[in-house]
Amino acid sequence: MTQSQIAILGLIVSFVGGGTVSAIINWVRSSIAETKERSTKYIEQQLEKLYGPLYYLTLQSSKLFEIEKKLGDAYKVEYIDQKYSDDPVTRQRLREETDSVIELKNQYIEQVVKNNKKIIELLDNNFALIDADDVEIFINEFYEHFIRYQTEEIGKTPYMVYEHLGAISFLRPRFIKRIKEKFDSKKSQFEGIAKKR
Numbered sequence: 585m586t587q588s589q590i591a592i593l594g595l596i597v598s599f600v601g602g603g604t605v606s607a608i609i610n611w612v613r614s615s616i617a618e619t620k621e622r623s624t625k626y627i628e629q630q631l632e633k634l635y636g637p638l639y640y641l642t643l644q645s646s647k648l649f650e651i652e653k654k655l656g657d658a659y660k661v662e663y664i665d666q667k668y669s670d671d672p673v674t675r676q677r678l679r680e681e682t683d684s685v686i687e688l689k690n691q692y693i694e695q696v697v698k699n700n701k702k703i704i705e706l707l708d709n710n711f712a713l714i715d716a717d718d719v720e721i722f723i724n725e726f727y728e729h730f731i732r733y734q735t736e737e738i739g740k741t742p743y744m745v746y747e748h749l750g751a752i753s754f755l756r757p758r759f760i761k762r763i764k765e766k767f768d769s770k771k772s773q774f775e776g777i778a779k780k781r
Contacts, residue, residue: 620777623777624774624777624778626713627770627773627774627777628774629713630713630715630770631767631770631771631774633706633710633713634706634707634710634713634714635713635763635766635767635770636767637702637706638703638706638707638763638767639763639764639767641699641702641703641706642699642703642755642759642760642763642764644695644699645695645696645699645700645754645755645760646755646760648692648693648695648696648699649692649696649754649755651692652689652692652693655685655688655689655692656689658685659682659685659686659689663678663681663682663685693754696754696755697733697754699755700726700730700733700754700755703726703730704726704727704730707722707726707727715766718762718766721758721759721762722759725756725758725759725762726755726756726759729752729753729754729755729756732749732752733752733754736752
């Protein structure tokens, strides 16, 4: 290109380009803002409809496990580690008390089972909001144990078969940990975006 051609091209770009460049800059800014807005809304939905409720339910279940464990520890101290009389009246009273404690422990676990049903509903109803890196963990650490508990109804599977399948967990610690990590991460992301507004 010659010097005069460059000058003419420069003149055309400055004349037409000023408005075009301005329009392009505005379009880029708008596009970035819309992308951030969609991202913010998606994270907000994840927190509101999935990770927040999951975190709440796993916190509840963690507390239920703590209470159930305290009952188990107290049961051990008061009934297993103690030496009691062989008197039939004493034995009958102990049987009633131990049965009562065991029933109470089972009621706490039943609350965990109810929470698990709520968790499976959340996962099923909000599958589109689950992060891709969580799907496998949710299946392996939660769904497998949930469906096995529902299907096998603890104790009805022959012991030898049960041993091959492995123990059923009401709520695996890795699942609880993952939910907490994701809730904290999503909350931080959302708060970070909100601060920049």
